Amino acid sequence: MLTLPILPSIVMTHAATSGLPAPKVLPLTVSHQNLLADAQAAVLKLFPEWQAEDLDLFQCKDGITNKLVRCTNRKTNLAVLIRAYGKNSELLIDRNQEVTNIRVLSQLGLCPPLYGKFNNGLVYGYVPGEVVHVSQLSDPHISRLVAHRLAEWHRVTIPGAKTAKLFVTLNQWLGEVRAVYANPSTAGTHDDPKLARFHTLFDLEALEQEMNFLRVALERINSPVVFSHNDLLSANVIYNAVDDSTNFIDHEYASYNYRGFDIGNHFAEFAGFDCDYSLYPDRATQVEWLRNYLEAERRGKDSDQAAPVTEAEVDELYQEVNKFYLASHIYWGFWAMVQASFSDIDFDYMGYARMRFDEYHRRRDELLAL
Structure with a gap:
């Protein structure tokens, strides 16, 4: 669960951040035109013990910046999200800052972990709920x-x-x-x-x-x-x-x-x-x-x-x-x-x-x- 009690102060210093586990870097691109297949390839590269036949992939279509896929492993019941950045969205978004945000918030229990980075996106944990x-x-x-x-x-x-x-x-x-x-x-x-x-x-x-x-x-x-x-x-x-x-x-x-x-x-x-x-x-x-x-x-x-x-x-x-x-x-x-x-x-x-x-x-x- 991600729920935390209200804390008196939540501080993450630079030294503490540098000690966080770095996400695995995947040398691949998830194409918007081949979204589900490429997302599956990224997940299998990130989790080599997973099998393709155990995976359910679903495209989430609410966003207006990026392409997002939810991947659930039926055997382990673990779900991850694969986010392929929107075209040229780096003009609007500092992607390095985003990675820092996720790593810090994850360490504090305010968001799921960041599992991996690929050329044009991220793989990170799924938040249960509606x-x-x-x-x-x-x-x-x-x-x-x-x-x-x-x-x-x-x-x-x-x-x-x-x-x-x-x-x-x-x-x-x-x-x-x-x-x-x-x-x-x-x-x-x-x-x-x-x-x-x-x-x-x-x-x-x-x-x-x-x-x-x-x-x-x-x-x-x-x-x-x-x-x-x-x-x-x-x-x-x-x-x-x-x-x-x-x-x-x-x-x-x-x-x-x-x-x-x-x-x-x-x-x-x-x-x-x-x-x-x-x-x-x-x-x-x-x-x-x-x-x-x-x-x-x-x-x-x-x-x-x-x-x-x-x-x-x-x-x-x-x-x-x-x-x-x-x-x-x-x-x-x-x-x-x-x-x-x-x-x-x-x-x-x-x-x-x-x-x-x-x-x-x-x-x-x-x-x-x-």
């Missing part, structure tokens, strides 16, 4: 478990400088967008109609100005820098009814970041990929979630002398989170514009980006006035 549906994010019991688990994550310390990555990442992604859409000869899957649609939907100069405007506004907030998941959508939350726990999967975007961003981004995901922002949690739902989070955070710091959480503390966090909620739209909007240039996954990234930017503009003045 993927949470977007409609369950507002369920009081599930939301309490998520709040408690995220408070636990936010106490993790990983190697490297403890600085927020939000605006560093946004500037990097904006640079990738400019490189592609300002130069049609750049590598990518874009064509003339795609370029025309891009220039119809987006004004890069205006978006950069909004990013800088928001940065100034958010830097006035004293949001703590914590180890953040940064992609806590419903599909990345697993509920295990056996021990009544939630665990988080997919750690490729995890980094140090602002607490307000990690929580605000989670609240944005109540809308799902359809971006139905009528589902954004109302104040009462948020207040209950935030109170659960603060109580778990306080218990983790001092379980014997945890003072009650006050209304003022909840209200302060409510304001922080809702202002950083705006940043999640800029973040995933830029991400989607980069994806639109090269991803081979069937998803309307440009349309998704436009919906994120529209919600940003719709709520900006209201939320910054809190």
Whole structure:
């Protein structure tokens, strides 16, 4: 089981990390076009004692970045996941950081082990349970478990400088967008109609100005820098009814970041990929979630002398989170514009980006006035 008690502090130093077992490196590629067969080949190379006839392979199709296969050995009842990176996704994701994240979190019991690396992906342990549906994010019991688990994550310390990555990442992604859409000869899957649609939907100069405007506004907030998941959508939350726990999967975007961003981004995901922002949690739902989070955070710091959480503390966090909620739209909007240039996954990234930017503009003045 992956469930842990709430701990007073969870720290992994560089020395401790260097002592972790390194994943086995496999000199092979898992093709998106030959996904199941290549995934099986990777698993058999990694676990030579396994037999092909004992394996069940299933493609998980919820993701919009990578290709994912679950492989279960019927004899041992061990399940692993084989993730083949999305095309050119290294432009968006620091794959070395991802490996560090998994190794640290695994050592702390917050995720399964990393078994192996291949040329374009990873093989790692499967988290038992059911993927949470977007409609369950507002369920009081599930939301309490998520709040408690995220408070636990936010106490993790990983190697490297403890600085927020939000605006560093946004500037990097904006640079990738400019490189592609300002130069049609750049590598990518874009064509003339795609370029025309891009220039119809987006004004890069205006978006950069909004990013800088928001940065100034958010830097006035004293949001703590914590180890953040940064992609806590419903599909990345697993509920295990056996021990009544939630665990988080997919750690490729995890980094140090602002607490307000990690929580605000989670609240944005109540809308799902359809971006139905009528589902954004109302104040009462948020207040209950935030109170659960603060109580778990306080218990983790001092379980014997945890003072009650006050209304003022909840209200302060409510304001922080809702202002950083705006940043999640800029973040995933830029991400989607980069994806639109090269991803081979069937998803309307440009349309998704436009919906994120529209919600940003719709709520900006209201939320910054809190």
